[in-house]
Amino acid sequence: MTDFTQKLRQFLHDPVDKCIEIENCVSRAQIYEKLLGVTDMEKAKYSDAIASNMEDFQNKSLFLFTIGPVQQFISQARKTQDLYMGSFLLSYLTFVGMTEIIDKYGPTNIIYPDLSAQPLMDWYLKKRFERKVKNSTSLFIDQPTIPNRFVALIQETGEKEIKELADKIKKNVRKKWKDIVETVLKEFNLNSIVEKQTEDFPEIYWVAVPFRNNDNDVTIEDFKDFFSDNVIDEWEKNTSENNIGLMYQLAYSALEKSIGIRKNLRNFKQTDEYGKKCHVCGGREGVIKAGVGNLKVGKYISKGEGLCVSCFIKRALDKFLEKEFDGKFQDFTFPSTAEVASASFKKKALKNAGDEFKSYIGEFKKIVGDSNFKQIIVKSLPCIENEFADTVNMDAEWFFEDNLTTRSVKKQFEIEKNESEVADLKKSLKKITDKIEKPDSYYAILLFDGDNMGKWLAGELLPDIEYANNSEIWNKLPQEFKNKLEKCRENKFLTPERHSFISHALRNYSIEFVRKIIEEEHLGKLVYSGGDDVLAFVNTEDLFDVLIKLRAAFSGNIRIENNKIKVDWSNDTGFVEKDGRLLLSMGKNATASCGVVIAHYKMPLGMVINRVRETEEKAKNNFGKDSFAILLLKRSGEERIAISKWRYEEIDVLEKLKELSYAFKEKKDESWVSDRIIYTLGKEFIRIKNKDGHYSSEEGIINAEIERIVKRASHGNNGTEGKETNRKVSEILKSIFWKVGNFDRFLNLIAVSAFIAKEE
Numbered sequence: 163m164t165d166f167t168q169k170l171r172q173f174l175h176d177p178v179d180k181c182i183e184i185e186n187c188v189s190r191a192q193i194y195e196k197l198l199g200v201t202d203m204e205k206a207k208y209s210d211a212i213a214s215n216m217e218d219f220q221n222k223s224l225f226l227f228t229i230g231p232v233q234q235f236i237s238q239a240r241k242t243q244d245l246y247m248g249s250f251l252l253s254y255l256t257f258v259g260m261t262e263i264i265d266k267y268g269p270t271n272i273i274y275p276d277l278s279a280q281p282l283m284d285w286y287l288k289k290r291f292e293r294k295v296k297n298s299t300s301l302f303i304d305q306p307t308i309p310n311r312f313v314a315l316i317q318e319t320g321e322k323e324i325k326e327l328a329d330k331i332k333k334n335v336r337k338k339w340k341d342i343v344e345t346v347l348k349e350f351n352l353n354s355i356v357e358k359q360t361e362d363f364p365e366i367y368w369v370a371v372p373f374r375n376n377d378n379d380v381t382i383e384d385f386k387d388f389f390s391d392n393v394i395d396e397w398e399k400n401t402s403e404n405n406i407g408l409m410y411q412l413a414y415s416a417l418e419k420s421i422g423i424r425k426n427l428r429n430f431k432q433t434d435e436y437g438k439k440c441h442v443c444g445g446r447e448g449v450i451k452a453g454v455g456n457l458k459v460g461k462y463i464s465k466g467e468g469l470c471v472s473c474f475i476k477r478a479l480d481k482f483l484e485k486e487f488d489g490k491f492q493d494f495t496f497p498s499t500a501e502v503a504s505a506s507f508k509k510k511a512l513k514n515a516g517d518e519f520k521s522y523i524g525e526f527k528k529i530v531g532d533s534n535f536k537q538i539i540v541k542s543l544p545c546i547e548n549e550f551a552d553t554v555n556m557d558a559e560w561f562f563e564d565n566l567t568t569r570s571v572k573k574q575f576e577i578e579k580n581e582s583e584v585a586d587l588k589k590s591l592k593k594i595t596d597k598i599e600k601p602d603s604y605y606a607i608l609l610f611d612g613d614n615m616g617k618w619l620a621g622e623l624l625p626d627i628e629y630a631n632n633s634e635i636w637n638k639l640p641q642e643f644k645n646k647l648e649k650c651r652e653n654k655f656l657t658p659e660r661h662s663f664i665s666h667a668l669r670n671y672s673i674e675f676v677r678k679i680i681e682e683e684h685l686g687k688l689v690y691s692g693g694d695d696v697l698a699f700v701n702t703e704d705l706f707d708v709l710i711k712l713r714a715a716f717s718g719n720i721r722i723e724n725n726k727i728k729v730d731w732s733n734d735t736g737f738v739e740k741d742g743r744l745l746l747s748m749g750k751n752a753t754a755s756c757g758v759v760i761a762h763y764k765m766p767l768g769m770v771i772n773r774v775r776e777t778e779e780k781a782k783n784n785f786g787k788d789s790f791a792i793l794l795l796k797r798s799g800e801e802r803i804a805i806s807k808w809r810y811e812e813i814d815v816l817e818k819l820k821e822l823s824y825a826f827k828e829k830k831d832e833s834w835v836s837d838r839i840i841y842t843l844g845k846e847f848i849r850i851k852n853k854d855g856h857y858s859s860e861e862g863i864i865n866a867e868i869e870r871i872v873k874r875a876s877h878g879n880n881g882t883e884g885k886e887t888n889r890k891v892s893e894i895l896k897s898i899f900w901k902v903g904n905f906d907r908f909l910n911l912i913a914v915s916a917f918i919a920k921e922e
Contacts, residue, residue: 223319223372224413226421227259227331228311229364237771238443238473242689242699243496245771246306247479249690249697251342253306255364257282258338259331263314273658274313274619275693276665279673282308285487299673303487304494307672309692313417315658319372328368335366342475342482349481350462351455359446359471369420371413380409388416411656415620438468442477442768446470460537461495465573495540497687497699499605499763502543504558505685506703507601509546512553515597520553522590526560529583534575543701544681559763561601563588603797604917606705606760607770609778610712612694613753613787618664620656623751663746668693670738670745675715679727684708694754702760702918706820709756709790713808716754718747729814753788755781760917762797770795781805790816792914804910810901818894819915825891826919832878833887837916839875844909846871861900868895 229252236252239245260272264286269277277283284300318324343360347353373380382397389397389412397408437447448468452459459465462478469477483491497505511519527535538557542550559565566587571579617623672691680686685701686708694716700708714720714729715738721730722740734750757778761770773793781791784805791805806815825835846867869892876888895912902908 221319221374222315222317223324223370223374224410224417225263225314225316225324225327225368225370226311226417227256227314227328227366227368228421229255229259229335229366230310231365232310233775235363235476236697237768237775239767239771240442240467241477241496242498242502242767244442244473244477245697245767246496246689247476250304250306250483251476251479252310252364253308253690253692254282255335255338256310256312257286257308259335260308260312260314261286262327262331262334263312263316267315267317270662271316272312272314273661274311274665275309276662276669278666278669280307280669281305281673302673302677303490305677305688306690307692309695313414313661316370318370319374324370324372328370331368332366335364339364342479343471345482345485346475346478347471349478350457352450352457355449355454355471359449360475363472367421367424369417369424371417371420373409373413380413382408382412385412385416388412388419410658410661411620414656414661418616418620440470440473441467442469442473446472450474459576465576497540497543498557498559499699499761499767500558500562501540502685502687502699502701503603503605503763504561504601505543505546505701507561507598508542508555508558509549509685510598511594512546512549515594516553518590518593518597522587522594523554523556525587525590526556527554529579529587530571530575530577534577537575543685543687545683545685558601561591561594562603563591563600566591602702603762603764604702604760605763606700606702606758607774608696608698608700608705608709608712608756608758609774610694610696610698610716610754610756611778612668612716612748613755613782615694618748618752619661664748665693667746667748670747671716672696674740674745675720675727675738676712679711679715680708683711683726705758705760705918706816706823709758710814710816710820713754713756713790716748717750717752719750731809755787756790757781758790758792759795760792760914761795765795765797777803794914794917802910802913804914805907806902806911813897813901815898815901815911818898819911822891822894822912822915823919825887825894826916828920829878833876833880833884834878835872835887835891836875836877837920839871840909840913840916842871842875843868843912847905864899865892865896868892868899 232252236245236248239248260277263271264277269283279295279297279299281299281301281303284295284298285303287295288298288300316324316327318327339360344353347355375381375384382394386394397412437449440446440448448470450457450463450469450471451467452463452465457463462474463469480491480494484494508519535556538560540555540557541547542555566584568579568581568584571577571584612618614623672693676691676696677688680688680696680698680700684704684707686704687699689697689699691698696712698708710729711720711727714731715727718736718738719729719731719733720738721728721733722738736747736749738745738747755778757774757776757780759770759774759777761773773795777791777793780803781787781789784791785807789805789807791803794800794802794804808815826837828834847864869888872888872892872895876884876891878884878887898911899905899908902911
């Protein structure tokens, strides 16, 4: 397989065996025509870009473009839809910025992120060429997978030409934002609302590093302003010539340093606003309220809520997106926190209490009326959405008995209902809960982040990405591709091609694995998945499984079996075989950290988002990365945080907690363990721990005490089955205890496992 064919296969996402047929094509245009049906020269310029040798970059510049603010803009959310739409908007506007490069030089001139089979890229190819890419991912256009920055190789090297290109990109992004604002405001007859609040968004920053200095190629000397003398001296010692990889690595490092400096010079514009502040961001005046224009209380505004223009655009972005993406976002809803928390309840209800479930929804609709009922019709989580094919799904908030009051009904629908009508609803709901347990009121939100990504992208850790020699997967790789990987091993310098390998591995993780894990195989909903960053809501019942798979998939320690992702720590080849394709992963040395918050669905979402970021930082700070932290926020105000490495040698901590969680579940005819064991462990072990939380007794004494406490806490079967349960629980507790090495951390891990099992 030729290098060009391999590039096309990666870009168009075709299985290896389906690409062999194009080997006999005599020109690049023919190959592209074979795959996409593109014939004219204007469209065929994309093939030139794909086939270009990216090592020939001396007459080019590295260009980095980013928009923001990211964390502030995304985390300013009262509803889950605010959070999601903020993420999608940044992802979409970043892609809009890329299109100037794509149209001018082709998609592979974008080095990061890899645009191969990106939903937005496939959608753009279809829109631009009126052709659908084979194996297109555009079906998932509603999932943000583009990060808020991109790195590209551009042809311009002169200051004037680079600035003109950057200005065009900025103009495109700001024009698109203006179109979005006008479209959304017009939809609600809000055109008269002042738009000055949108002028400072988005923040746009760009930097470029040319590989030409006037008429000469850049040298090490040209980068002295970016690095210390010691670093420059070290580079000069290790190379006798201006190696391609060295120049590229120096340029990329300088690029990252430059964007950091540029961001520190924040753009600032004074605004004079004195009215009541926006309920979401709290910064600008809340000028949009129910009753202004034709805006009514419902999906886009709550009673008494006031939003600034920017926050309202984020809330109602689907009004623009449904036009932009041909109805894909029509009647769009993002699951609420209540919906995520109760997903396991709904799944069981549909299976075991289907008639009662439909009956309850019918009675609710009858009481509140058709028009009011439409306000609360929502989509469920993707994993169970198909099960609602014959059943209308309403927001899970109304499946919690404590919300069934005349006051709640009046507040939501502005209608008066008597106590007897609400009592009838409670009786109807009880028919469901008599068959299955009540809905859980807690959900999980996770923030997953690859470790040391700056070093990976700068090339410092790249040699560890290729080590698939002598494996079954390695033997299946096309020879041209293996030659490229072998060439990358020759030195530690970052090259454009090596950089593209990283981008491709991150693309594979984000698109091929993350969505499948969270939305197809488990009860979760993605907010965004942009390379190494993942933000998602997960039902607590599936939390451990999701976390385990996300971490394993990031380093490629998985396999696909019966179309399901299985954790396989023995697969350290750096590749995963899926649907006839060999997918490059970050490799066995790549690590990641994750923060999780388990919170009550009624807790303010903005607060929970801020806490999940804090929790992720605590995971990294406590263990030097490659760890997780789970913060339990009880509605009573009590907090517990469980922090641990993902694995200790062969012990997978989350797998142990998952097994333990099953043992904590109360079962009628089986043995189980009371969660009172947490209190007992704390009481009995307080005598043997020191002020740092460590233990001071011998291993045998502690192990015997754990076994005794487990035996006292066990319930149910006292025979062989009960003894086996006690043995398993004791072994799990002992293995975690001796690996964690800190009693307080050990106890918090057990407490989180018990809470997920029983939920207080």
